[in-house]
Amino acid sequence: MxxxxxxxxxxxxxxxxxxxxxxxxxxGVGGEPPAVTAPLEQVQIDHTVIDLIVVDDRDRQPIGRPYLTLAIDVFTRCVLGMVVTLEAPSAPIYCSQR
Structure with missing residues (x-):
């Protein structure tokens, strides 16, 4: 029993x-995630602010905190690409760079 x-x-x-x-x-909010069965079948992209302050070489004035964007293959968990920039992440910017 x-x-x-x-x-x-x-x-x-x-x-x-x-x-x-x-x-x-x-x-969860989206229900069950789809099953991933092969490499490059699903890639996730995420952005985060790096805990680092970039300073100007000449004036030694703070410029800002950079953003890190990673593309990760869900099946293999490998990092496929990354971008470090001072501009806030936005889809049109990244799509136009490809």
Missing amino acids: ALRIASLDPRKVIRRREGQDAARDLQ
Whole structure:
């Protein structure tokens, strides 16, 4: 009996006990991600601000904090490319560079 209870899908159990809204809270915002079965099938791109302040060579005045943009292959977890820039990331800028 315990094995049968343990084999039940937790979302179905919650949905039957507490309703559809409670079951929906168990899954992520986008639901289940699509399965990735091969390299380069899905690439994720993310941006972050680097904890570093760039300073001018001559005046020694702070210019700003650079942004790092990485493209990572989901299947192999390899970094496919990166960009370090002082400009805030935006899709039109990166698309026009390709």
